[in-house]
Amino acid sequence: MEQPAALSDTDYVEKKHPVPNRNALALDRTILANERTYQAWLRTGMAAFGAGLGIAKFLKGYMPWLIIIIIASLLILLSAGAYLQAAWRYCHLHVHTEHLDVDAMPTWKVKIFSIVLTGCSILAFIGLLISAIN
Numbered sequence: 415m416e417q418p419a420a421l422s423d424t425d426y427v428e429k430k431h432p433v434p435n436r437n438a439l440a441l442d443r444t445i446l447a448n449e450r451t452y453q454a455w456l457r458t459g460m461a462a463f464g465a466g467l468g469i470a471k472f473l474k475g476y477m478p479w480l481i482i483i484i485i486a487s488l489l490i491l492l493s494a495g496a497y498l499q500a501a502w503r504y505c506h507l508h509v510h511t512e513h514l515d516v517d518a519m520p521t522w523k524v525k526i527f528s529i530v531l532t533g534c535s536i537l538a539f540i541g542l543l544i545s546a547i548n
Contacts, residue, residue: 445518448507452524455500456531463493463535470542483546487539494535501528 466489473482504524
């Protein structure tokens with residue numbers, strides 16, 4: 415009966431911790447970068463939304479009301495556009511990677527988040543216009 419050969423240090427390390435597939439790691443980095451880009455678009459939209467509401471609230475009395483409404487409306491509409499752009503960018507890259515075996519946030523979640531945030535921006539815009547009329 416023959417004894418099994420002893421494992422060298424490098425064999426032991428490779429069996430215990432196999433070398434990862436470089437292509438799989440690159441795909442994971444691509445998916446993570448896509449999710450970070452989506453989050454950056456959402457942050458941009460939220461910043462524009464907050465700036466628009468802040469201008470409408472705190473600049474009253476310092477500038478003509480019409481100018482304040484125009485600036486706030488543009489920023490709030492910019493936020494809606496940023497949310498829609500976020501979903502489009504995420505889904506656009508996701509189409510190219512969906513056939514691969516990579517875990518990613520489902521596009522239906524991205525679409526729901528973006529639609530809800532866009533709806534909030536549109537409602538805020540309508541509310542701003544109604545307050546300007548009254």
